[in-house]
Amino acid sequence: MSSIETPRPIRGTQDIFGADAEAFAHVVETFERVRKLYRFRRIEMPVFEKTEVFSRSLGETTDVVSKEMYSFEDRGGESLTLRPEFTAGIARAYLTDGWQQYAPLKVATHGPLFRYERPQKGRYRQFHQLDAEIIGAAEPQADVELLAMADQLLKELGIADGVTLQLNTLGDGDSREGWRAALVSYFRAHRHQLSEDSQDRLERNPLRILDSKDPRDKPFVADAPEIDDYLSGEAQDYFGKVCEGLQAAGVAWTRAPALVRGLDYYRHTAFEFVTDRLGAQGTVLGGGRYDGLIETLGGAHTPAVGWAAGIERLAMLVGGASEDVADCIVVVEEDALMQEGIRSVGLLRNGGLSAELLSSGSPRKRFDKAVKQQPRAILALSSQEGEVSSRFHGSDDDEGLIRAILSGNA
RNA sequence: GCGAUUGUAGCUCAGUUGGUUAGAGCGCCGGUUUGUGGUACCGGAGGUCGGGGGUUCGAGACCCCUCAAUCGCCCCA
Incomplete structure (x- = not known):
């Protein structure tokens, strides 16, 4: 540590x-x-x-x-x-x-x-x-x-x-000044009934009394001069x-x-x-x-x-804008197939699909991790009698597309 | 600057009137089970209980200070 x-x-x-x-x-x-x-x-x-x-x-x-x-x-x-x-x-x-x-x-x-x-x-x-x-x-x-x-x-x-x-x-400019002057003299007349904050505002920034949140100010604000009369x-x-x-x-x-x-x-x-x-x-x-x-x-x-x-x-x-799921997750189920996995995600990405490589942690748990992410498709790489074998999980259309991209026929 | 509330594992939270070695779920790591499969089980790592001081035989819990977060006030270009 x-x-x-x-x-x-x-x-x-x-x-x-x-x-x-x-x-x-x-x-x-x-x-x-x-x-x-x-x-x-x-x-x-x-x-x-x-x-x-x-x-x-x-x-x-x-x-x-x-x-x-x-x-x-x-x-x-x-x-x-x-x-x-x-x-x-x-x-x-x-x-x-x-x-x-x-x-x-x-x-x-x-x-x-x-x-x-x-x-x-x-x-x-x-x-x-x-x-x-x-x-x-x-x-x-x-x-x-x-x-x-x-x-x-x-x-x-x-x-x-x-x-x-x-x-x-x-x-x-003139309308604004006229209104402002009217507001100041109006609020001055009620000065001591206003909140402390608004008494302060009266000197510093009188227009702001109009959007005071203090309930003590509300009745006076309601009857205050309106800009329309000074336009x-x-x-x-x-x-x-x-x-x-x-x-x-x-x-x-x-x-x-x-x-x-x-x-x-x-x-x-x-x-x-x-x-x-x-x-x-x-x-x-x-x-x-x-x-x-x-x-x-x-x-x-x-x-x-x-x-x-x-x-x-x-x-x-x-609110709830969600992150996009992957088009395809490539699962390397045996470490010996790492290079094949890297090659595959590269091809998929070049082919315009969002792809992620899942190749770490316990090999037998990698597939489940991929499933949890709910991608559109999963391609799991393993070997059968020395040959690379890939199992596909997803729709038939996606499988056609993905296999075409991987074989260079897209 | 002011006020209220809250700080316990990576995350969400339990933790009794103060009492042994601080817990769960999720996540993470590993193992077993399953083997077109979001399963189930077992194990592991990870905490100076925000920090400092005090009260006490004993503090995650009580008191004081401090830091931080959240919400509100002020302000709002």
Whole structure:
């Protein structure tokens, strides 16, 4: 026995295996397929950026910057951050790589993201998202297109039934500020009846009081001012066109007047696809229009809209994706036939069949091990009077195919 | 950062009011049985009972600390 202590995995990371890994892959493969249907172009992005890429855009929510990001200094003393989201990095690339020339640009990507949070159901420190963005498109049709793709993705994953699209508008900049001011003065008037958390939020991030989980806040939230009363004519018109477009696209949704975004750069459309099947982490896909973001990175005013979806959460909803059984397991029942076994699986794999060689452990138990795996077919190699003899277990069709491949007649 | 719950074999879990040498099933390894066959039986490996301290004649069990996991709060780009 070794006295070396095994290193533990890092909190909030996950090692995904077997059926879970198959479900994960299924989500990604479905996304790739659907994204091509909607003609979103594939991009690959770095997993880390200069810290300012993320910190500049985050606005007033200092918690996020100081506590939730994985930041570190490189050898030159530069502060770098593991990406906590895709959008800011993509916006940076849009500016630094000259992608303006492709505007309006539809892009999609997926991969790991990092947030320094306490792990719980459906929340990890390294997690994985699908992401889709349309940059340089100011028209409501862009929002519709993006939502239609999200809707089709969930349908093709077979989880649309348990998931509803909640839709809201935050209006343009002026509408948003008017609403916000009204909310602040409304909640201030009831300040001492609010929960401690919400009294705190009143100073830091008042919009967030709207989705407080504390029962003490609920009655006040119910009577709070609604965005609709503060929308400019243009903002109203914009949201109307998004709703009409969704109707035309056949996307079902419900209005969620209290749905907000935590960050300042969001304008107009905000949305979340939500389920009640994942405990406290019900949002499965979320996004909105972020017309203000690219300016915070030093670019020209550039309208854009996007969403991201948690792959783990989608995979949990998809559930029971099973690993494929082998097309054929080759059982070497005598060690003397090892080379024949190796040759056989090689031929089968070259012939396009998934094949596994079973040649270890007690020879007389190998066949039973193969049976337990429930493959489509089993080929058992043994010898009879010095000749290699193979016994087949499976359908007649498979036997014909497999014997043809092994004899070079496929 | 805060709270609740849980830590016993590779996995799922038993383990009585504190009492000899800590168990089962599955999995793994080996043997026997069967021999177109997911059988049955026998045996084996594998545990400092998450870690540290304390109470006690005696702790897997009780107390304290610590670490980890799970779920929730905060936050949510």
